Amino acid sequence: MSRGVRLPFFVYGTLRPGEPNHGAYLRGRSAAEAPARLTGAVLYEGPGYPYLVEDPGGGQVRGELITALPSAYERLLADLDVLEVCAPGDPRNLYDRVVREVTLLDGAAARAWVYVAAPRVAARLRASGAVIGGGDWASFRARG
Known part of the structure; x- marks a missing residue:
């Protein structure tokens, strides 16, 4: 990924609207938020986050x-990497930040940063691990 490319973020857990980290990290720093989905993935329960x-x-x-x-992008990217325990190439990462295609409700596709479980965590x-059925953290939390 070339430096200077500013992709949106696909969030699926505690950064979603209504979740605790949304207000702490995204309030006042987002220009737009839209429901989306990522195909070819599974959510697993973590200790208070997926x-x-x-x-x-x-x-x-x-x-x-x-x-x-735009004015918040670089700081937000750095803050999210810290939150997600994600440092490029660090084997101790909990998550890796990767570019994936997500689909919006209207069917449009968008490239976005996604934090995925790092290889050792995924294994x-x-x-x-315990799978979160339906792939929806908010619904899972509402049931619990």
């Missing part, structure tokens, strides 16, 4: 596509 694990045979994960205000979850 992990997204890519799975070509998986279902869909529901979330929001967040477009940051552990595939072996013994």
Whole structure:
């Protein structure tokens, strides 16, 4: 990804509207928020937040596509990397930030940053994790 390209973020857990980190990290820093979904992924339960694990045979994960205000983008990107314990190339990462295509409700496609479970975390979850059925963290939390 070339430097200077500013992609929106696909959020699916605690950064979604109504969730605790939305207000802490995104309030006043987003220009637009729109419901979206990512195909080919599964959500797993984490300790108070979900992990997204890519799975070509998986279902869909529901979330929001967040477009940051241009003036807030660089700081938001850095803050989200810290929140998600994501440092490029660090084997201790909980998440890796990758570019994926998401689909908006009207069927339009958009490229976005997505935080996916880092390889060692994904392997552990595939072996013994609890899947969040339906791929929707907000619905899962509402049931619990």
